[in-house]
Amino acid sequence: MVPCSVTSPSSPFTAIIPRHTFFSRSSSLPLRRARAFPINSLSNGSSSQFNQQLFRPRDPPQPRTLFPGGYKRPELKVPTLVLQLDPAEVLSADTDALALIDRAVSKWVGIVVLASNEASGGKLYEAACSLKSLIQDRAYLLVAERVDIAAATAASGVLLSDQGLPTVVARNTMLDSKSELVVLPLVARIVQTVDAAVNASKSEGADFLIYGGGDLNRVGQEVGSLYESVKIPIFVSCVKNNMSYADASGLLASGASGFVTSLANFGLFGDEFLHKLFGTVYASDDGGRMSENKLNVDNGFQSETEVVAGFVKLEDREKLLIETERLVLNEAIEVIKRAAPLMEEVSLLNDAVSQIDEPFLLVIVGEFNSGKSTVINALLGERYLKEGVVPTTNEITFLRYTDLDIEQQQCERHPDGQYICYIPAPILKEMTIVDTPGTNVILQRQQRLTEEFVPRADLLLFVISADRPLTGSEIAFLRYSQQWKKKAVFVLNKADIYQNNHELEEAMSFIKDNIQRLLNTEDVILYPVSARSALEAKLMATTNVGRLNEELSTSDSHYGAISFFELENFLYSFLDGSTIPGMDRMRLKLETPVAIADRLISACETLVTQDYRYAKQDLAAVEDIVNNVNDFALNMVTESLSWRRQTLSLIETTKSRVIELVEANLQLSNFDIIASYAFKGEKNVMPTTSRIQNDIIGPAVSAVQKILEEYGNWLYSKYTQQGRLYKESFEKRWPSLSHESSQINFETDQLLKKVDQAGSQVIDNFSSNAVSKSFEQEVREMILGTFGQLGVAGLSASLLTSVLQTTLDDLLALGICSAGGYLAISTFPARRQKVIDKVKRKADTLAYELEEAMKKDLTEAIENLDTFVKVLSKPYQDEAQNRLNRLVEIQEELSNVEKKLRTLQIDIQNLNVS
Numbered sequence: 001m002v003p004c005s006v007t008s009p010s011s012p013f014t015a016i017i018p019r020h021t022f023f024s025r026s027s028s029l030p031l032r033r034a035r036a037f038p039i040n041s042l043s044n045g046s047s048s049q050f051n052q053q054l055f056r057p058r059d060p061p062q063p064r065t066l067f068p069g070g071y072k073r074p075e076l077k078v079p080t081l082v083l084q085l086d087p088a089e090v091l092s093a094d095t096d097a098l099a100l101i102d103r104a105v106s107k108w109v110g111i112v113v114l115a116s117n118e119a120s121g122g123k124l125y126e127a128a129c130s131l132k133s134l135i136q137d138r139a140y141l142l143v144a145e146r147v148d149i150a151a152a153t154a155a156s157g158v159l160l161s162d163q164g165l166p167t168v169v170a171r172n173t174m175l176d177s178k179s180e181l182v183v184l185p186l187v188a189r190i191v192q193t194v195d196a197a198v199n200a201s202k203s204e205g206a207d208f209l210i211y212g213g214g215d216l217n218r219v220g221q222e223v224g225s226l227y228e229s230v231k232i233p234i235f236v237s238c239v240k241n242n243m244s245y246a247d248a249s250g251l252l253a254s255g256a257s258g259f260v261t262s263l264a265n266f267g268l269f270g271d272e273f274l275h276k277l278f279g280t281v282y283a284s285d286d287g288g289r290m291s292e293n294k295l296n297v298d299n300g301f302q303s304e305t306e307v308v309a310g311f312v313k314l315e316d317r318e319k320l321l322i323e324t325e326r327l328v329l330n331e332a333i334e335v336i337k338r339a340a341p342l343m344e345e346v347s348l349l350n351d352a353v354s355q356i357d358e359p360f361l362l363v364i365v366g367e368f369n370s371g372k373s374t375v376i377n378a379l380l381g382e383r384y385l386k387e388g389v390v391p392t393t394n395e396i397t398f399l400r401y402t403d404l405d406i407e408q409q410q411c412e413r414h415p416d417g418q419y420i421c422y423i424p425a426p427i428l429k430e431m432t433i434v435d436t437p438g439t440n441v442i443l444q445r446q447q448r449l450t451e452e453f454v455p456r457a458d459l460l461l462f463v464i465s466a467d468r469p470l471t472g473s474e475i476a477f478l479r480y481s482q483q484w485k486k487k488a489v490f491v492l493n494k495a496d497i498y499q500n501n502h503e504l505e506e507a508m509s510f511i512k513d514n515i516q517r518l519l520n521t522e523d524v525i526l527y528p529v530s531a532r533s534a535l536e537a538k539l540m541a542t543t544n545v546g547r548l549n550e551e552l553s554t555s556d557s558h559y560g561a562i563s564f565f566e567l568e569n570f571l572y573s574f575l576d577g578s579t580i581p582g583m584d585r586m587r588l589k590l591e592t593p594v595a596i597a598d599r600l601i602s603a604c605e606t607l608v609t610q611d612y613r614y615a616k617q618d619l620a621a622v623e624d625i626v627n628n629v630n631d632f633a634l635n636m637v638t639e640s641l642s643w644r645r646q647t648l649s650l651i652e653t654t655k656s657r658v659i660e661l662v663e664a665n666l667q668l669s670n671f672d673i674i675a676s677y678a679f680k681g682e683k684n685v686m687p688t689t690s691r692i693q694n695d696i697i698g699p700a701v702s703a704v705q706k707i708l709e710e711y712g713n714w715l716y717s718k719y720t721q722q723g724r725l726y727k728e729s730f731e732k733r734w735p736s737l738s739h740e741s742s743q744i745n746f747e748t749d750q751l752l753k754k755v756d757q758a759g760s761q762v763i764d765n766f767s768s769n770a771v772s773k774s775f776e777q778e779v780r781e782m783i784l785g786t787f788g789q790l791g792v793a794g795l796s797a798s799l800l801t802s803v804l805q806t807t808l809d810d811l812l813a814l815g816i817c818s819a820g821g822y823l824a825i826s827t828f829p830a831r832r833q834k835v836i837d838k839v840k841r842k843a844d845t846l847a848y849e850l851e852e853a854m855k856k857d858l859t860e861a862i863e864n865l866d867t868f869v870k871v872l873s874k875p876y877q878d879e880a881q882n883r884l885n886r887l888v889e890i891q892e893e894l895s896n897v898e899k900k901l902r903t904l905q906i907d908i909q910n911l912n913v914s
């Protein structure tokens with residue numbers, strides 16, 4: 001099957017789609033609808049858990065994506081419309097129909113279903129490809145019944161009828177067909193009855209339902225009755241109905257998330273109908289049913305009035321940015337958790353992300369008794385908080401808005417120790433004010449509470465008391481807050497204590513100068529106020545309306561109060577998105593979590609860089625130990641020389657002694673003895689031979705054996721000792737991995753034992769008896785070779801004995817016997833030399849073989865040690881290498897997320913730039 005390309009320039013539809021409509025899903029959706037259903041999150045969750053278990057990444061647990069559980073659940077903004085299309089409509093050359101589909105998905109339609117009972121598979125596939133190309137990511141595309149075609153065309157999911165595949169099978173088939181899927185496929189089901197709806201949502205885990213057609217009133221009632229039990233979106237099928245406004249709004253009010261429409265019917269609706277329909281639904285009183293949506297009444301479909309010169313209004317941009325920011329920050333959280341699992345501060349970022357679209361946090365900080373509570377009371381216009389000369393605020397206290405008219409503040413303690421008080425003060429509608437304990441180091445616990453809270457602030461209101469302007473601990477606290485890049489507005493409270501303007505100006509310029517230097521900025525906002533006067537004035541005004549302005553303007557003593565109202569105006573202008581401070585408010589709000597993420601990421605980078613260095617050092621240390629075997633080998637080679645020399649010199653000495661003996665004994669003067677032994681046969685051992693065997697070679701062999709045994713022991717002790725040393729070094733350096741290394745002990749110990757001493761084998765094979773025997777044989781052959789021609793008869797034993805018992809000239813003596821005998825005997829010295837040469841050769845061969853064997857023993861020992869160290873080092877090396885690889889990955893992830901944060905910061909800065 002030819003895969004369909006959604007970006008194909010040759011697509012017949014690209015020409016008719018206006019360029020600006022190519023939004024990505026994430027950028028287009030927030031413009032559209034209020035309430036987002038994380039699909040399945042409201043159902044019993046069994047199927048999503050099942051999917052997560054089924055598709056949980058296996059060993060090694062590499063994250064598929066940065067989304068928890070490996071997949072992102074698709075989100076569906078409701079209410080929305082479902083557009084049902086027939087392949088014929090999509091494949092027709094009717095450009096009006098295509099333009100209508102384009103218009104539908106660019107504004108009102110969140111889901112497109114391609115359904116056909118008649119079209120062939122080929123046509124359905126072709127239509128799905130074209131549709132995918134046309135709608136891009138602006139709506140979800142579902143193919144009815146045909147999971148294979150949905151998978152082949154990379155559609156978002158399938159719509160199954162009552163008789164269709166089980167939901168889980170359809171979802172798994174789609175998942176299996178695309179291993180690189182990051183977003184779970186959507187599986188929706190058409191149901192006709194209340195029971196089927198409950199079953200499909202709870203037992204099967206469908207993502208949304210299409211409730212079968214029929215009488216709209218009845219369907220409306222049934223959908224209404226399902227509202228409590230079915231928490232997934234339900235769309236009512238109205239393909240065949242010509243929907244009136246009353247029907248449509250009735251359905252939505254009953255709890256339906258939208259309805260299914262045909263292209264023809266959609267063409268009849270018109271924008272006005274839809275604007276009115278969705279706008280009314282959001283604003284209508286539905287008895288609490290749509291209350292969640294009602295909260296987001298401003299988040300609804302954009303109306304024409306909200307679009308200025310083709311640009312979305314600022315609040316929408318803010319919302320858009322919040323969506324993007326949330327994604328980036330969640331990604332940052334995941335990366336931080338991976339990079340530094342022990343970094344508890346990540347909870348700050350978690351909190352900041354969860355509160356990103358909550359009201360602005362104005363956090364009042366300052367030393368105890370500086371008048372923070374009085375400043376807050378003055379802002380609220382009532383004495384809600386306790387004031388006093390001794391520390392009165394010991395906990396972080398959130399002041400939130402309530403529209404209940406309460407006499408006394410109502411506070412509740414949050415599980416994490418903070419207080420939340422609900423107060424009906426208008427300023428709290430858009431701003432949560434946070435009262436914090438004083439920051440003096442004397443009150444350490446309180447100071448810590450405040451310090452921990454600072455990163456979460458959107459704006460700090462730094463209250464300085466006029467009676468001690470800018471103390472050391474205030475400067476230290478300010479420095480600390482700058483680490484979190486917090487913007488602060490300064491309040492010089494108790495300004496009423498100054499005698500005159502001169503004193504006030506002096507204090508002001510002292511504070512400003514110091515803060516400018518400290519923060520390295522000209523832009524310092526400082527309000528000199530008297531919170532107490534302002535509060536009193538406000539309290540008076542509430543009882544004496546109309547006199548406030550008059551009194552304030554005429555009385556100099558109320559200077560501090562007037563100045564307080566300037567501060568208040570400044571803060572109020574923060575609430576208005578159209579003013580410069582209002583834009584600052586949005587920026588600050590959006591920047592708060594980014595600044596926290598920034599700080600944490602840079603802390604992670606430091607940690608990761610350090611870990612990377614350690615991992616590299618570890619790896620180098622392992623390699624050093626492994627390479628150290630070479631040095632050890634060199635030493636062993638040098639030391640082993642003396643062992644070989646000892647052995648060779650012993651053989652050399654033995655050889656000389658044997659030769660000496662041969663030369664001394666194989667004389668013609670000894671001829672009779674030799675010959676008698678030679679002719680007597682092999683049963684009798686010649687005295688020379690027995691001397692060679694017993695006195696020379698035998699002891700020499702024993703001596704060599706002893707040397708070789710010692711050599712073997714020396715080798716063994718050397719390399720086992722060295723092996724143990726390596727093992728200890730590994731275990732000492734990486735005790736946490738010792739367990740693993742002890743598992744390979746057996747194997748490695750075997751390795752160290754394995755050398756089987758080739759040297760000893762050589763010498764064991766060298767039997768002195770055999771050598772003597774062969775020597776004797778040589779001699780016998782020599783005698784026979786010499787005298788064989790004379791015959792035994794011609795050489796009587798007695799003659800020989802008498803003539804040759806002295807060491808007279810051998811040749812002369814033998815010359816007496818005969819000319820033939822002379823000749824034969826004349827070859828005797830040459831033959832004797834031959835015997836000597838043979839002795840030499842034998843000894844040299846033995847020396848050579850022994851030397852080679854000893855070398856072999858050494859090589860084998862070194863090789864064993866080398867293997868041992870390699871086996872031993874493997875887990876350590878693997879661990880260090882894996883750590884390195886992981887750290888490189890994390891470094892990359894950190895730098896990616898950092899780049900995204902930079903881009904986000906630029907977007908936030910440009911919030912007001914169209």
Ligand SMILES: Nc1nc2c(ncn2[C@@H]2O[C@H](COP(=O)(O)OP(=O)(O)OP(=O)(O)O)[C@@H](O)[C@H]2O)c(=O)[nH]1
Pocket residue numbers: 366367368369370371372373374375386387388389390391392393394436437438493494495496497529530531532533
């Ligand atoms: N003269 C004068 N005194 C003030 C002013 N504002 C507050 N005070 C007094 O300063 C004292 C401390 O005020 P608080 O508002 O309790 O100070 P705080 O900073 O909240 O104190 P802690 O909550 O303990 O940290 C009280 O006695 C107030 O009446 C002011 O503008 N002028």
